[in-house]
Amino acid sequence: MDNLTHSLVGWALAETGLKHRTRKGLAACILAANMPDIDVFFGWAPWAPLAMHRGFTHGLIGGVVVLPPVLAAMLWLLDRWQLSGGKIAQSAPPMRFGWLLVLCWLGAITHPLLDLQNVYAVQLLSPASERWFHTDGLFIVSPWLLAFLSAGIWRTRKRKAGRPAILALVAALAFILGNMGISALAWRAPSADAPYARPDRIFASPEPLRFWRRDLVWRSGGAITHARFDPLISMTRLADYGPPVADNMSVPVVQRAAIATPQVRDFLAWSQMPTATIWRKGCEITVTFGDARFADPVMAGGFQETVRLTDC
Structure with missing residues (x-):
């Protein structure tokens, strides 16, 4: 997903009330939600899982277990430096490193879970496995998701209560799960309908605005086929499809x-x-x-x- 979406998810998490658990709470949620994309600076690295975008830093080991404590330690050191210079307001909440670490973990896990939703996919088990995982639940920039999250954050900050942020996150989750269900139907359509294909690899990319529609592409027998799926036309059949082309x-x-x-x-x-x-x-x-x-x-x-x- 785009980094604006990642940032808004982290921000919405913080606005539920979590940002008050410790100093640097808001920063922890937003930075952790973006942290796995640090791999874009390591394309030169000799270790393939790190050089590969959406590899190690996006996996459950690197992105969710290893990196959050590093970010928490950096934020703690920044806080200590600011505290020694008298730059921390007396009204600020206390620094609680345990909560800081929890917020970094919470923010970080949202990143691979969101990136899992589009056809670029994620190596969730890197470096143990190079397998790519995807659910095809979202276009890489979803205006609908941006709208849910932005509205929730705005209402929360205006009302100074966390309920709108919670509702926005619930709405975003429901939207994603519903779209995952549509993609699951789209994956089955080529086998259930002409051309009765047996894909060994298939992707169903949502459209950005008409989110219920899917642009399908699959590989079967060394040939690539493109098609379109629209559940408003049929939930089991393809809307149209092109001829297979040898790869x-x-x-x-x-x-x-x-x-x-x-x-x-x-x-x-x-x-x-x-x-x-x-x-x-x-x-x-x-x-x-x-x-x-x-x-x-x-x-x-x-x-x-x-x-x-x-x-x-």
């Missing part, structure tokens, strides 16, 4: 290209539905790898790697 990943020249450069190897380690396009010009072969989840021309350019080979 070309089993072509010998593509298999050569797949191990040609570190950049391609990293891309394919991340990609969950890789595709390859082959261009031949004389002795030169150009192989462009993409990901079927992001085949839209607007997005595709940011999710591609190209290799040039000679075959003479």
Whole structure:
């Protein structure tokens, strides 16, 4: 999810009354809710689980167990420094490190749970496993979720009572669970309806505004198919679907290209539905790898790697 959504979730948690449990309570909730995205600064790291976005820092071990105590310690040290300089207001609540740690853990766990909701997916068990998990419950930026959370925070701060923030979080949870149910129906539709596919990998991306609609993409027998699902039309059948297109990943020249450069190897380690396009010009072969989840021309350019080979 976008960092605004992560921040609003942490803020809403704090506004339920948790921010009063200890000094730095609000900061703990908001910073912890964003903390797993620190991995964007470690793309150079030689350890693959850390260099991989949504890997170790987004997993249950790194993001939920390891990082929150680090953040709590940093906030505690900041508080001690401010206290020694007389920069803490006398009306501020006392510093309770136990509560600070709890709030960091609470904020941190919301991050992978939210990122789990979109088709980019999360390696929840990293570094023990490279498996990607996803529920397809939300578009990566959900205006509906932003509206729920913003309204709850605004009402809470205006009324100086935590009930609106609690209701906003409950509404957000209900919205996510309902959308997860729609995606579960969408995943079953290709098998229950023509083309009666048996996908080995399937994603159902919600639309940002018409959240009930799904853009489906699946892989079956080495071919990629795109489709659309709308429960308002049918809860068991696809609204429409296109022809299957070969992903070309089993072509010998593509298999050569797949191990040609570190950049391609990293891309394919991340990609969950890789595709390859082959261009031949004389002795030169150009192989462009993409990901079927992001085949839209607007997005595709940011999710591609190209290799040039000679075959003479």
